[in-house]
Amino acid sequence: MTGFVDPTREAMAVFRDLPLDRPIAMINLLRFRETADYPADHPGHSEARTGARAYAAYGRAAAPPFARSGGRQVWLGRPEQTLIGPADEAWDLAFIAAYPSGEAFLTMLRDPEYQAAVIHRQAAVADSRLIRCEPSDAGAGFGENRPS
Numbered sequence: 847m848t849g850f851v852d853p854t855r856e857a858m859a860v861f862r863d864l865p866l867d868r869p870i871a872m873i874n875l876l877r878f879r880e881t882a883d884y885p886a887d888h889p890g891h892s893e894a895r896t897g898a899r900a901y902a903a904y905g906r907a908a909a910p911p912f913a914r915s916g917g918r919q920v921w922l923g924r925p926e927q928t929l930i931g932p933a934d935e936a937w938d939l940a941f942i943a944a945y946p947s948g949e950a951f952l953t954m955l956r957d958p959e960y961q962a963a964v965i966h967r968q969a970a971v972a973d974s975r976l977i978r979c980e981p982s983d984a985g986a987g988f989g990e991n992r993p994s
Contacts, residue, residue, distance in 0.1 A: 849877065849971070849972045849973025849974065850973055850974055850975065851967075851968055851971050851972075851973070851974060852968065853976065861948065861952075861978060862948075862952070864948060864978070865948065866947060866948035866949040866952070867947055867948070867949065868947060868948070868980070869944065869945065869946055869947060869981050870944070870945050870947065870948050870951060870978055870979065870980065870981065871920070871942050871943070871944045871945075871978075871979045871980075871981045872942065872943045872944075872945070872951070872976055872977065872978055872979070873940075873942055873975070873976070873977040873979060874939075874940065874941050874942070874943065874974070874975070874976055875925070875935075875937045875939075875940050875974060875975040875976075875977075876901065876937060876938055876939040876940070876971055876973075876974045877936065877937055877938050877971070877972045877973040877974065878896070878897030878898045878900075878901060878938045878939075878970055878971060878972060879896075879897035879900075879969075879970060879971065879972045880896065880897065881894065881895070881896060881897065882895040882896060882897050882899065882900035882966075882969040882970055883968075883969050884900070884965070884969040885965070888965060888969070890903075890966075890969060895969075897938075897969070897970040897971065897972065898938065898970070899970075900966050900967075900969045900970035901939070901966065901967065901970035901971065903966040903970075904963055904964070904966035904967040904970060907959070907962065907963030907966060908959075908960055908963040908964075908967075910959060911954050911957040911959045911960035911963070912943075912954060912960070914954070914957065915945060915946075915950045915951065915953050915954035915957070916945060916946040916947075916950050917943055917944065917945050917950070917951070917954060918943070918944055919941055919942070919943050919944075920942050920943070920944045921941060921942040922939075922940075922941040923939075923940050923941070924938070924939060924940070925937040925938075925939075925940050935973075944981065948978075
């Protein structure tokens with residue numbers, strides 16, 4: 847099975863149909879390739895770079911457009927075990943990124959510097975999930991203060 851690396855046109859159309867003028871949070875789940883898979887004409891193709899190293903290169907290259915969009919990483923962790931869900935959906939990295947609006951996220955995606963950085967992500971990632979969320983203030987118990 848081929849993993850999910852880039853959003854589909856259909857998924858982006860749905861994203862654009864959701865409100866773009868309010869804050870969003872993006873849950874990121876990533877599984878890296880053992881060896882990065884750069885295109886043959888890319889300088890990284892001849893290196894024995896791991897997927898994790900290629901993703902680190904993506905992070906460095908994407909940091910300026912991420913910051914310009916107002917994005918910030920609010921949580922980062924290394925998943926240890928899936929308690930509920932398919933065992934084959936083990937992940938190497940999980941994080942939550944927050945953006946001031948859906949439009950800010952789209953602006954980052956359109957940024958030429960960001961678009962140039964994506965080659966590293968595509969080479970690095972074997973499978974991923976990117977889940978848009980409407981942020982809400984957390985409560986003391988489950989289900990409190992949930993979005994309406």
